[in-house]
Amino acid sequence: MNLADNIATENIEFVILDYNSTDGLEDWVQQNFDQFCGKVAYFRTTQPTFYNRSHSRNMAFRLASGNIVCNLDADNYAGKGFAEYLTAMFQQHNSIFIAPQNNNLSDTFGKISTTKSDFLQIRGYDEAIKGYGFEDNDLKNRLTNLGRTEATFNDTEFLKAITHTEEERIKNEFIYNHLQAIFVENLSYWQSKLTILYKDNTYESAQIIDSMYSNPSIEIETIRPLEFLNRYYILEDSIEKGLFNEDLVANATVVTKQETLISTINFYSQLSNKLRFMDNFHNKRTTVNDESFGSGIVYKNFDYTNPIILA
Incomplete structure (x- = not known):
């Protein structure tokens, strides 16, 4: 659905990071891969023993090939025309990042978009923030410290998500x-x-x-x-x-x-x-993760003979 709603956008790429899941994600992607029109890149890492949202997002953003990156959690819908909206916003405005309005407390709170160069400059999500909560607030704050201005959206088309329990959020x-x-x-x-x-x-x-x-x-x-x-x-x-x-x-x-x-x-x-x-x-920090961020070994599109090493 996310791809279908944004298929008209040129040079769009959906990065799927399989964070050593056990829910059959790899089989599903492989069965449907030919339908993705070359606009989906599937990566899998077999190293994690539990979910780390900051580290996994850093991995995915580093692997993305585009100049604009957006976090789209597995329970989020992009929304019809969302990619075109992002493209237009970054073309019209310099030095911005984009996020839902702060009064939006839905499961789309982490739907943050920025340029990849800015993301790399602040060294991604802070991996000292583990588990659920505040990783998005922190990312936005450090982008602001970098001199970027937050642009917000409240279009309900872009705020759709699959509802889930608190237990599913942390299991x-x-x-x-x-x-x-x-x-x-x-x-x-x-x-x-x-x-x-x-x-x-x-x-x-x-x-x-x-x-x-x-x-x-x-x-x-x-x-x-x-x-x-x-x-x-x-x-x-x-x-x-x-x-x-x-x-x-x-x-x-x-x-x-x-x-x-x-x-x-x-x-x-x-x-x-x-x-x-x-x-x-x-402390008005802009950068974090002094040693590394999003590091690990991943494999692209089911090719386990050529590992990609993220140092």
Whole structure:
């Protein structure tokens, strides 16, 4: 559908990055490849053991051959005429990047377009931001620091996405796949300690602050830090990691409800990423990923005899 809706655009390329998926993506692409009119490039990496959205996007953007790149998550529709819209915008305006309006909180929030040269100059998505949350905010902020102006769109044709559950959003990520248990200790009505126990008997914990000091009975399922950017935060220097022992959670309650577990993982992931985002923001960073970004070995169009090495 994405290709059909934009087939008229000259020199369009859809890059599909198969991030070592196990859902049959490669078979599906191979079966339909001849129908793609030469406008789809399929890449597969067999290295990742869990999904890393910042790293995977960096890989895909580096592999793209065009001068303009746009992130299109697997649950997003491009929209009819979206490629033509992007082409026209970048032809008419210098030094811009394009994103949905900030008041749009749908699953298309990460549909960000920029020139590939600008993307490479800021060294891509920050791979210190792991899991779900704030990777898009951070990218836009650093493009702004580069001197680029944000142009926004709110055309509903460009804001269509497949709906999915919170669990589907994170089920391939590290915390979800390595989780043993989550414990919550209420330190006060505005401060809690969250401890995550992993299957290898390691843990990480952090103290979380509700800066509004209100509504202490709020259900964690309703908390969405991306919607309350300034309200919740992790107390500076409170993050601990190491080998787990029972004394760490002597006064804590284990989370048993599956829905709450999923929401808590999302909550913690976003707050952890917020720390990095705010650090980049306050230090006015433009570039990140000092050593490398989007690195790894990929294979193009089912050719496993000629690996492509992204250093």
